[in-house]
Structures are given as structure tokens and as C-alpha cells.
Amino acid sequence: MPLVISEDPPLAKLIQRYINGDSRACEQLLSYREYRQRVIRIAHKQTRGHTISWEDAAQTAHEKVFQALKKRDFCPERGDFLPWAGTVAKFAIIDLMRKEKQKYCRSLDEHIPGTDILLSDTVADDFNLSDAVERTDLVFQVKKAIAALDQQYPKRGYLLMWQGKVQGKTYTQVATDLGITQSAVSKRWKELTARIADKFGLLPDGDNKPEDKGKQGQKNRQARSKLNW
Structure with a gap:
């Protein structure tokens, strides 16, 4: 039996299914190879030199893009899917890092256990x-x-x-x-x-x-x- 290599469905078809209200299209868009590669590149770049791992950042980005798709925020008439998803992913990661920074800055105002030293x-x-x-x-x-x-x-x-x-x-x-x-x-x-x-x-x-x-x-x-x- 010949080996069958599964490929991503054409992006245009996925987007059309998304427009038609196919809920599965959202999940398939998030599994689209070019989309995932783009998010990974963004996550690596944004987390370089920080304590947050790129994997955690990418996961947060995927969740934010999925939520945006579910809310029908993506409008093909306003632009292509990949640049839109990349923008959503980038700002989701920036927001994650901002919250993490605020959390640790607050922790620096606490005392070392057993001392009165901040x-x-x-x-x-x-x-x-x-x-x-x-x-x-x-x-x-x-x-x-x-x-x-x-x-x-x-x-x-x-x-x-x-x-x-x-x-x-x-x-x-x-x-x-x-x-x-x-x-x-x-x-x-x-x-x-x-x-x-x-x-x-x-x-x-x-x-x-x-x-x-x-x-x-x-x-x-x-x-x-x-x-x-």
C-alpha cells in the first residue's frame, strides 16, 4: 500500500468554511502549518532574554487567536488570515509578559522570610x-x-x-x-x-x-x- 502523506487543506478553503460557520474550521486554522510556524517565530523573538518560555508564550497566543476566531473577530475583507493571526499572537504574548513582570515586581515588595528586609x-x-x-x-x-x-x-x-x-x-x-x-x-x-x-x-x-x-x-x-x- 502506498504511503499517504496528509497535508493541510488549502487555506482559502479553511477560511471559506470559517465564513460559512463551520466550527471545526477554527481548530483546523490553528493547526495550519504556516500559522503555527509564524506563532513559534513570534514566541521565540518576544521571549528572548525573559523567564517565560517560548512554549508557554505560544500556547497563550494560540488560545487568544482561538478565542478571537470563536468571536468572529477575523474578517477576510480586512486582510489575510496569517498577518491578522500573527498580530493577535504578538499582542497576546506582550500582554502575558507585562502581567508576569507586574507579578514579580509586586513580589519584590515582600519581605524575605524571617527578616524585615525587602x-x-x-x-x-x-x-x-x-x-x-x-x-x-x-x-x-x-x-x-x-x-x-x-x-x-x-x-x-x-x-x-x-x-x-x-x-x-x-x-x-x-x-x-x-x-x-x-x-x-x-x-x-x-x-x-x-x-x-x-x-x-x-x-x-x-x-x-x-x-x-x-x-x-x-x-x-x-x-x-x-x-x-
Whole structure:
């Protein structure tokens, strides 16, 4: 039996069926190869350098175009389907990214758990969204890791040292709080830094791939910046 390769129905026929009220034509228009390729290109371009994946952006675009088709917003007399769908998809993705940015900007106004420090105080004034989101997540992860280490090594006072740092205390003040010497605080802080680096997989590893070293170095610097006294 010869192999039969299914092809998209001609776009003009799909549009005519859409005009005639065929509900299945909407779904087939969204499955049209040229349409999907166009949306993927738009999603890749619009999400470049942002935390939102192009797959999520494309899915949002498909949903918005489908809703617009269902509402009969597309009018063939005013232009071709592909440019119209591309415009709808582009603005749907822009709107998605705007809402995501607003959500994370609001989260930066929250306090780091267990402290009175705002998350916005941990990022530079000239941050971009992707850096802010990554660093905000890192703050939470570091705080969580320190709390776990404090339970694992209750006599080392790791959590109290961390809280002292975010409160702006000096080595002398933290040493007084813990009832130890300043040199002991310095030594324990280096211990904590090393344990955090190990927990995040940031210590040197001969098995690391060359292409991973740049990302690993960046994460290492960020993690250490959270622990710098």
C-alpha cells in the first residue's frame, strides 16, 4: 500500500468554511502549518532574554487567536488570515509578559522570610526582569538551605549569623549574640559559605562540561554575594 502523506487543506478553503460557520474550521486554522510556524517565530523573538518560555508564550497566543476566531473577530475583507493571526499572537504574548513582570515586581515588595528586609533591597536599581526573578528565587533558596543547615548543625548558629547579616550587624555584634569570638564567627561564616556552595553544586568539579562553567560561575558569584559580609 502506498504511503499517504496528509497535508493541510488549502487555506482559502479553511477560511471559506470559517465564513460559512463551520466550527471545526477554527481548530483546523490553528493547526495550519504556516500559522503555527509564524506563532513559534513570534514566541521565540518576544521571549528572548525573559523567564517565560517560548512554549508557554505560544500556547497563550494560540488560545487568544482561538478565542478571537470563536468571536468572529477575523474578517477576510480586512486582510489575510496569517498577518491578522500573527498580530493577535504578538499582542497576546506582550500582554502575558507585562502581567508576569507586574507579578514579580509586586513580589519584590515582600519581605524575605524571617527578616524585615525587602526582596527589592537585594537587587540592583538597574536590574532587568530575568535577573531580578533569578536573584529573588536565589534568595529564597539560600534562606531555605541555611535553615536546613541550621537544623543539621544546631550548635553552629548558622541561622543567627544569617539573620545578623541581613540586619546589618557586625562580626562583633554577632559574636556577642552567639557567645563566641569574632574569629569563630569568621570561621563559621566561611563554613556556611562552603556548605551553601556545596549544596548548590557550585564547588569545582572535574566532570563539569565546558559550556556549563560560565553559568556555574555566575551562580557561584550570585550565591556568594548573598553570603558576603
